[in-house]
Amino acid sequence: MAGLELLSDQGYRVDGRRAGELRKIQARMGVFAQADGSAYIEQGNTKALAVVYGPHEIRGSRARALPDRALVNCQYSSATFSTGERKRRPHGDRKSCEMGLQLRQTFEAAILTQLHPRSQIDIYVQVLQADGGTYAACVNAATLAVLDAGIPMRDFVCACSAGFVDGTALADLSHVEEAAGGPQLALALLPASGQIALLEMDARLHEDHLERVLEAAAQAARDVHTLLDRVVRQHRAELRGGHRLVLGAGFPAADPAHLHVGERHGLHHGGGAVCGRRPCPGFCPGLRRPPQEVGGSASGLA
């Protein structure tokens, strides 16, 4: 059978990458205003969206509340148009549950849940386009979303898949490479300490090769970390630069100062929406204290 040559003699893969090369990663944070945290990531042609709500009071059964830490609830879903064939995936199906469980294990290892007892953190991930490495894209998107929500984490969680072809370890597999049937593993790493949050493989691989494949995945995850770090700093720079526009019935564009003082007086919208004062002075005179800017003197309370 004339199989697809996954690795050419010159060392190029099907899409022209080298063995250890990642696909192009683009990510955005804060894509949904109504969620506490959200992020969108594209790894090559794999596109994933993550939304985080929390920490908030446990809804539903109070009995599930853990007295000493937060409950992390992850849900994974795959859009019907995400694969080559349009396929309807009911919500509780096995793959979604398993992915949800894996994501939960990954994030329970990274999120500092002891800081929020009796509360719940919801992470919803949806894959919009699946071209291999969906678990990795979900983890990376969820990391950015959790960061966006301001939930304390030990470190970034960066994930990547890796495979083994012709004696060479390949990093960041695409769908074609995954479907070829070789061994592949998924690794989620906390880059600063090098600790592994999750390692998953369900193929057969000789133990002599494991070291190399693991190292390829770990190096790729560290590269992902470099990129995600840049995305976070860029996002922060955008927020400070005030490139956001608030549209609505006659409200003027939000003053950049408003972005800094958002939670101090949650009622106050840009442009005098509540009090009718124009131009907006930047704080509600009814409060006893003027707002504290980001970077002002520490109050000792986050």
Added chain:
Amino acid sequence: MAMEMRLPVARKPLSERLGRDTKKHLVVPGDTITTDTGFMRGHGTYMGEEKLIASVAGSVERVNKLICVKALKTRYIGEVGDIVVGRITEVQQKRWKVETNSRLDSVLLLSSMNLPGGELRRRSAEDELAMRGFLQEGDLISDGQGSQGHGSVAL
């Protein structure tokens, strides 16, 4: 209704034009803030391997020996003196649970509610039974006293 939209314009690269920004030490989770063990760790940090490491993405703030990292965006954290608007979610024994978009539901105690007529007395069983007459699930309230209690705000 105000809506937030992101327009597809080319973003200008940030130049640190605001003087105060250049002094801010921006960190992401996993970044080492300092290896000096003499500092007390505040919110947004944790101690790992003899180093003070950030746990949220934000700017480092230092007050004498206390280092904390203020996250860019968090849920509402109650402070004494804040005026909040909340919605009743539950009526429990001797208190109401109020949803104020913070990390846990805020608590409004029956004893902290002023009785009609301004009388000051111990709340009895009849008052407890009459709680639903005052505030039910779904009611909107606004309150001007806040105090921190164990992660949730007491109104």
